[in-house]
Amino acid sequence: MSAHEAVEHHGDDDHHHHEHRLRPEEWPSEPMVGVASAGKVGMWWFLLSDALMFAGFLLAYGILRGGSEIWTCTQELVEAGKCLAPVCSDFAMSLGAQCQENGRFLEEPALGINFTAGLTFLLICSSVTMVLALSYCKEGDRKNTVKYLAITTAGGILFLCGQWYEYFGLFGFPGLIESGLAFGHSSYATTFFLITSFHGMHVFSGVVYLAITTWQASKGRFDDGYTSEVEILGLFWHFVDLIWILVFTFIYLVPNEHGV
Amino acid sequence: MSAAASPVPAAPSGSPLSYLNAERGLLSWLTTVDHKRIGLMYLVSTLFFFLLAGLMAIALRVELWTPQGDVFDPDTYNKLFTLHGGLMVFAFIIPSIPASLGNFLVPLMVGAKDVAFPKLNLWSFYIYILGALVLLGAIFGGAMDTGWTFYVPYSTAPSKAGPGIVFSLIGVFILGFSSILTGLNFIVTVHKMRAPGLTWMRLPLFLWAIYATAIIQVLATPVLAITLLLLVLERWFGVGVFDAALGGDPVLFQHFFWFYSHPAVYIMILPAFGVISEVIAVHSRKRIFGYKAIVYSSLAIAFFGFLVWGHHMFLSGQSGIASTIFSFLTFAVAVPTAIKVFSWLATMYKGSIAWTTPMLYALSFMGMFTIGGLTGVFLGALAVDVHLHDTYFVVGHFHYVMVGGTVISFIAGLYHWWPKMGGRMYSEFWSRTACAVVFIGFNLTFVSQLVMGSKGMPRRYASYDSVSPALQETFQFWHQLSTTGSMILGIGFFMVAGTLIWAWVKGPRASGNPWMGLTLEWETTSPPDQHNFAAVPAVRRGPYDYV
Ligand SMILES: [Cu+2]
Numbered sequence: 001m002s003a004h005e006a007v008e009h010h011g012d013d014d015h016h017h018h019e020h021r022l023r024p025e026e027w028p029s030e031p032m033v034g035v036a037s038a039g040k041v042g043m044w045w046f047l048l049s050d051a052l053m054f055a056g057f058l059l060a061y062g063i064l065r066g067g068s069e070i071w072t073c074t075q076e077l078v079e080a081g082k083c084l085a086p087v088c089s090d091f092a093m094s095l096g097a098q099c100q101e102n103g104r105f106l107e108e109p110a111l112g113i114n115f116t117a118g119l120t121f122l123l124i125c126s127s128v129t130m131v132l133a134l135s136y137c138k139e140g141d142r143k144n145t146v147k148y149l150a151i152t153t154a155g156g157i158l159f160l161c162g163q164w165y166e167y168f169g170l171f172g173f174p175g176l177i178e179s180g181l182a183f184g185h186s187s188y189a190t191t192f193f194l195i196t197s198f199h200g201m202h203v204f205s206g207v208v209y210l211a212i213t214t215w216q217a218s219k220g221r222f223d224d225g226y227t228s229e230v231e232i233l234g235l236f237w238h239f240v241d242l243i244w245i246l247v248f249t250f251i252y253l254v255p256n257e258h259g260v
Numbered sequence: 261m262s263a264a265a266s267p268v269p270a271a272p273s274g275s276p277l278s279y280l281n282a283e284r285g286l287l288s289w290l291t292t293v294d295h296k297r298i299g300l301m302y303l304v305s306t307l308f309f310f311l312l313a314g315l316m317a318i319a320l321r322v323e324l325w326t327p328q329g330d331v332f333d334p335d336t337y338n339k340l341f342t343l344h345g346g347l348m349v350f351a352f353i354i355p356s357i358p359a360s361l362g363n364f365l366v367p368l369m370v371g372a373k374d375v376a377f378p379k380l381n382l383w384s385f386y387i388y389i390l391g392a393l394v395l396l397g398a399i400f401g402g403a404m405d406t407g408w409t410f411y412v413p414y415s416t417a418p419s420k421a422g423p424g425i426v427f428s429l430i431g432v433f434i435l436g437f438s439s440i441l442t443g444l445n446f447i448v449t450v451h452k453m454r455a456p457g458l459t460w461m462r463l464p465l466f467l468w469a470i471y472a473t474a475i476i477q478v479l480a481t482p483v484l485a486i487t488l489l490l491l492v493l494e495r496w497f498g499v500g501v502f503d504a505a506l507g508g509d510p511v512l513f514q515h516f517f518w519f520y521s522h523p524a525v526y527i528m529i530l531p532a533f534g535v536i537s538e539v540i541a542v543h544s545r546k547r548i549f550g551y552k553a554i555v556y557s558s559l560a561i562a563f564f565g566f567l568v569w570g571h572h573m574f575l576s577g578q579s580g581i582a583s584t585i586f587s588f589l590t591f592a593v594a595v596p597t598a599i600k601v602f603s604w605l606a607t608m609y610k611g612s613i614a615w616t617t618p619m620l621y622a623l624s625f626m627g628m629f630t631i632g633g634l635t636g637v638f639l640g641a642l643a644v645d646v647h648l649h650d651t652y653f654v655v656g657h658f659h660y661v662m663v664g665g666t667v668i669s670f671i672a673g674l675y676h677w678w679p680k681m682g683g684r685m686y687s688e689f690w691s692r693t694a695c696a697v698v699f700i701g702f703n704l705t706f707v708s709q710l711v712m713g714s715k716g717m718p719r720r721y722a723s724y725d726s727v728s729p730a731l732q733e734t735f736q737f738w739h740q741l742s743t744t745g746s747m748i749l750g751i752g753f754f755m756v757a758g759t760l761i762w763a764w765v766k767g768p769r770a771s772g773n774p775w776m777g778l779t780l781e782w783e784t785t786s787p788p789d790q791h792n793f794a795a796v797p798a799v800r801r802g803p804y805d806y807v
Contacts (some may be wrong), residue, residue: 030451031460038376038452045444045478053482056516060490060501063512183497187507190499194490 037228040235047239050202054243057198058250061191065254071188072256075107108188109179111252112166119162120248123203126155127241130234137227142220145230149214152237156207163200167193192251199247202240209233278683278787293378294790298385299364300681306356307757309392313347316340318750321705321743327732329723337722338405339424343396345408346428350435351392353666354524357531358477359388359442361673362470364681366446368781368788369464371455371797376448380441388438395431404428407720409517412502412510416494426495433488436481439527443477446470455780457799464779464803465541465554469534472558476523476530476565484520487513514576518569526565528662530558532629532669533600536622539672540604542777543619544611547804550603557596564593574645583642590640597633601626616775617691621672624699628664632657635710650720653713656706664702671698671756678763679770683787686763694759698752704745712738779803 033041065071133148161170169175177183183193213233216222222230279296289297320341323331332340363381367374375381398404402424406414415425450463450471463471490501491513500506502513533554541548548554570578570586578586604626613619635657638644648654679685717724717735724735773782778801784793 028452028454028456030454033451038448041451042377042444042448045447049440049444049478049482052479053486056483056486060486060512060516063509064501064507067509068507184499187500190493190501194493 037232039232040228043232043235047235050239051243054195054198054246057191057195058246061195061250064187064191068187072110073108073186073188074110074256078107108181108186109176110256111176111192113252115162115166116248116252119159120244122155122162123159123241123244126152126159127238129155130237134227134230134234137217137222137230138225140223140225142217142223145222146214146218149210149217149230153207153210153214156203156210156237159203160200160207163196163203195247195251199240199244202243206237206240209236277790278785279790280683280787282790291382293374293382295363295367295375295378295381296681296788296792298381299360299362301385302355302363302388303360305389305392306352306360309347309351309396310356312396313344313352314750314753316344316347318746320344321746323722324724324739325743327723327725327736329725332722334722335405338407338720339399339403341720342404342407342428343399346395346404346432347392348662349408349524349528350432351388351395353528353662354435354439355388355442356528356666356670357535357673358446358470358473358527359384359438361535361670361677362442362446362531365466365677365781366449366470367453368680368784368792369467369779370449370453371458371780371793371799372449372453373791373793375445376452377445381445384438384441384445387434387441391431391434391436391438393431394434395428398424398427398431400424401427409521410488410491410513411517412491412508412513413504415491416503426492429488429492429495433485433492436485436488439477440481440485443474443481446474447478450474455797455799458780461552461555462799462802463555465537465548465551465558466531466534466779468555468558469530469532469537472562473527473530473534475562476527480520480523480527480566483516484524487516487520490516511573511576511578514573515569518572519566522569522572523562523565525658525661526561528666529629530561532625532666533558535669535673535676536604536625537600538777538779539618539622539669539676540607541804542676542775543614543616543622544608545614545776545806546607546611547802547806548603549606549609550599551802551804553599554603557599560596561593564589564596568593571640571645574642575649587640587642591637594633594637594640601630601633614775615692616675617686617688617695618672618676620692620695621668621675624695625665625668625672628660628668628702632660632662632664635660648713650718651713652709652717652719655719656709656713659706659709664706668698668702674760676775677781678760679774680781680786680788682764682767683770683785684763684765684767685770685774686759686767690755690762691759694752694755697748697755701745701747701749701752705742705749706745708738708742708745712742778805 029035036044070077129148129152133145133152136144136148164170165173165175167175167177169178181189181192184190210233213230217230279294283292289301292298319331320337323329323337329337363375404410404415404425406425410425410429415429450467454463493499494501494503494506494508498506500508502508502510504510537548537554568586568590570582571590574583574587604622635653639648639654639657675686675691712735713719715734715738716731717738724739725732727735770786772785774786775782780793780797780799781788783797
């Protein structure tokens with residue numbers, strides 16, 4: 001009687017926990033969450049909470065953008081003299097941002113959609129490899145589990161490299177900051193850096209989380225068929241991907257009406 | 261939960277090991293993952309901040325004794341009421357019932373050994389301590405002078421307060437994560453750790469209340485977190501998110517802030533409802549009236565609580581249609597709340613009521629919370645709000661809810677579960693006396709504020725000597741009444757503390773089940789064993805099935 005064992009487990013000592021981890025199907029079934037493990041239920045609620053953070057950020061972005069007359073000071077707008085008072089904070093200037101030249105405001109670069117679309121594709125692929133890793137893990141195939149977890153980790157690292165390139169440039173190619181988009185330069189710049197870096201922090205946490213799990217898998221931690229921890233990792237990783245698709249859509253894809 | 265029908269005979273002193281003495285030494289407390297000890301540590305620390313913020317309130321009341329600003333200069337006064345509000349809301353009331361009583365009781369009530377994530381629970385505690393200390397430590401950075409709501413542009417404009425504002429914001433930001441993690445832990449505990457037979461519809465109402473609260477904590481607090489984060493960035497880096505001068509939107513701040521802070525009112529009051537449901541059912545020895553109605557009204561409050569934030573912004577340039585909708589939804593929240601009050605009254609009807617201290621607090625809760633709720637309906641009415649906005653009527657209203665509602669029921673809960681927590685009984689006589697003093701002091705303090713607010717006394721002023729002499733005289737009369745009341749209230753709280761401390765140290769030993777309650781926490785010893793239950797309890801009936 002599985003429910004009974006699980007309950008005993010709760011009342012039992014701590015060390016018991018490490019020797020025999022309960023399989024998800026051994027958790028007492030519950031009308032609302034079924035046999036999902038405590039960790040899984042916890043992760044779901046954490047993700048809901050996290051989703052509201054992103055919702056807040058994206059909402060702030062939407063309201064600021066919707067309420068602004070000019071969002072991106074493109075070259076045309078600057079030349080037409082329409083970008084009269086973009087804000088350039090002291091902080092932005094201390095970072096070396098060029099906001100003015102000969103009394104004229106400099107244009108802000110548009111976001112590179114093609115490159116970021118590539119990053120998006122990369123992240124989606126890493127979700128696929130995550131799914132594969134979990135299914136191999138459930139089959140008890142340690143070698144392939146480790147392989148696909150490692151590929152997923154690599155996908156995350158590549159994404160972070162891409163984001164680094166986008167911000168700071170790489171191999172002599174200029175990044176957005178160098179091209180005139182500095183944090184604090186305008187609402188456009190601020191919300192862009194805030195939201196994408198907040199997502200980037202999630203990718204970074206995900207990469208660390210993935211790396212630890214990969215290492216654990218290689219040590220045979222999931223060989224006993226207890227795959228819930230990999231599943232929970234997967235939830236987090238898919239969430240990070242899903243959020244990125246929203247961020248990509250709202251920040252990059254929404255066309256700039258005053259723009260080109 | 262059938263075992264203990266008659267109280268277990270009192271254990272002799274020098275009793276067997278309990279969670280209090282199973283491990284010894286300060287370190288065993290600081291590194292504990294036992295939910296009961298963590299609950300007690302929360303209790304001590306939240307009450308410490310309650311004391312601090314309460315003393316600040318007394319100082320504010322002293323300033324208002326005369327119309328002139330003679331005790332503090334206006335800057336200090338601004339900082340004092342800001343810190344009073346900030347500490348009370350974020351370091352005391354929000355964690356008060358959930359983090360202290362909740363931590364102690366949730367695993368006991370579900371019949372488990374601990375919460376779902378015990379280590380995370382300890383982390384939450386330290387995050388709480390860190391956040392509260394940063395918030396308090398902001399005094400050394402010049403403190404904050406914006407009011408606890410951090411309204412833009414007060415919080416973005418250059419200010420004499422200096423870095424104090426940023427530190428306060430960071431303090432509250434950190435406190436928010438403690439709240440999220442505690443809520444997360446409780447949700448999972450209620451889902452996954454329930455003893456066999458403890459179905460959802462057999463859950464004690466306290467658990468339902470904590471569960472509904474936890475949902476709000478987990479879903480609303482992140483929005484506060486990003487709001488504060490944006491504000492910090494705005495102050496530090498001058499980015500334009502909320503500051504109109506930088507291309508931002510100050511009303512956006514209000515939307516974000518109240519999207520959290522209105523639901524936060526329910527983080528503060530829902531656990532109080534839970535306590536009151538337990539106390540009234542147990543001390544009336546009657547099956548709770550309308551169990552399901554109370555359950556669903558808790559969930560309804562948690563849901564509707566997210567849809568009414570705009571009632572704080574009737575005068576912030578919100579569109580008339582939006583205000584009308586928010587006003588209507590605000591009235592709608594009154595319905596599930598009233599359902600609870602009627603259910604409690606109906607529970608008492610023909611019950612065998614014991615006039616114990618917890619019951620007396622529950623009764624004063626019902627009166628005072630009802631005043632708090634009804635004055636809220638006044639404020640939710642659009643035209644009336646124009647007159648009452650930012651007056652002492654608002655101050656009186658939310659103190660009736662926060663103190664008359666939450667603090668009073670917190671005390672009710674403390675007396676009710678004190679024998680369980682410390683294993684000793686309090687003195688009924690002195691505790692009842694303290695209850696009477698609190699009741700008188702509280703009402704004197706805040707009825708006066710309702711009256712002077714309706715006469716036009718604005719909130720957050722250090723002096724009121726610029727109005728006509730006649731009005732000055734009126735205001736002073738009510739202010740002096742309120743200040744007198746606050747002193748009495750303060751004495752009352754010290755008496756409460758005295759009775760509880762006396763009980764903890766010297767009170768007569770309590771049995772495992774002194775109130776003959778039917779919920780699981782009464783099935784174990786008082787104080788409980790380190791592991792809560794000798795064997796996993798089996799539940800075969802509802803929590804209030806008195807025969
Ligand atoms: Cu409200």
